[in-house]
Structure formats: structure tokens, C-alpha cells
Amino acid sequence: MIYKRKKKKEKPLPLFDRMGVTVKKKPDLKAKLDKEFSLFIRLRDAMPNGCFRCISCGHIKPFEQADNGHYINRQHMSTRFDEMNCNAQCRKCNRFMEGNIQNYRKGLIAKYGEQKVILLEAKQGITRKYSDFEYEQLIKYYKALNKKLKKEKEI
Numbered sequence: 001m002i003y004k005r006k007k008k009k010e011k012p013l014p015l016f017d018r019m020g021v022t023v024k025k026k027p028d029l030k031a032k033l034d035k036e037f038s039l040f041i042r043l044r045d046a047m048p049n050g051c052f053r054c055i056s057c058g059h060i061k062p063f064e065q066a067d068n069g070h071y072i073n074r075q076h077m078s079t080r081f082d083e084m085n086c087n088a089q090c091r092k093c094n095r096f097m098e099g100n101i102q103n104y105r106k107g108l109i110a111k112y113g114e115q116k117v118i119l120l121e122a123k124q125g126i127t128r129k130y131s132d133f134e135y136e137q138l139i140k141y142y143k144a145l146n147k148k149l150k151k152e153k154e155i
């Protein structure tokens with residue numbers, strides 16, 4: 001992986017070019033990947049009985065109620081699509097308790113071990129930029145994986 005220092009944000013494409021010809025807006029690749037990646041995390045963490053255990057509070061809830069909870073806030077691109085940084089979380093913890101972070105950390109340590117959690121936390125300050133090509137490849141990858149997981153887990 002290549003990490004880069006923060007650069008200026010890309011300007012969105014104008015809707016019209018100089019000649020007044022409509023220019024196609026770029027498809028929102030980040031949003032597309034968010035969607036596939038979120039589904040992947042929830043499918044990955046689904047148990048054979050179609051339920052999941054919330055990484056923070058440990059409650060067992062049906063698959064339909066799972067959120068993709070980020071340990072390090074999703075605004076950090078270096079960990080936004082990190083499979084360890086993202087885990088199935090109940091809506092209460094994710095949406096109403098600001099991620100229930102103290103317990104999220106405990107859950108992560110139980111799942112991955114403290115050393116890996118410390119390494120993950122070190123990624124927070126790194127700026128990561130994805131190229132369109134990377135987005136497209138990742139979307140393809142998770143789409144295929146989701147298809148396979150859905151079949152396997154009968155969800």
C-alpha cells in the first residue's frame with residue numbers, strides 16, 4: 001500500500017464544459033465502495049443462525065439490524081476500508097452511543113489481540129488517497145465476495 005501526505009481535494013467536475021456541452025458527472029465510486037464494503041462486513045460477521053454479535057456491547061441481534069461500525073471514524077480514509085477497523089455493530093451502539101468506542105476497543109482486542117489494535121490505531125494519522133482504478137477494483141472484489149458469502153450463509 002502506498003501512503004501519501006494530504007493533498008488538496010479534487011474539484012468536482014463541472015456539469016458543462018466551455019462549449020456548453022454536458023459533461024458526465026463522475027460516478028461516486030467512494031459511495032459505491034462504502035455500500036459493498038458495508039455489506040461485506042455485515043455478511044462476514046453474520047453467524048450461521050443469521051444473527052450477529054455487536055462488537056461493542058456483545059448483544060446478539062438479527063442480521064437485518066447490523067450496521068457496519070467503524071472503530072476509527074470513517075472520515076479517516078486510511079482505515080475507512082480496513083477490514084479490521086470495521087465490524088458488525090448494533091444500531092444502538094453505532095448511532096446513539098457514538099460507536100460505544102471504549103467497548104469497541106475491548107471487543108477488537110478480544111477478536112484480534114492488543115498488538116494489532118495498537119497497529120490499527122497508528123494508521124489513524126495517515127492520509128490515504130484512492131485512485132479511481134483502485135475504487136473500481138475494490139468494488140468488483142467486494143461485490144464478488146458478497147455474492148459468495150450470501151450464498152454460503154443463505155442470507
Ligand SMILES: [Zn+2]
Pocket residue numbers: 054055056057058059089090091092093094100
Ligand atoms: Zn451494541
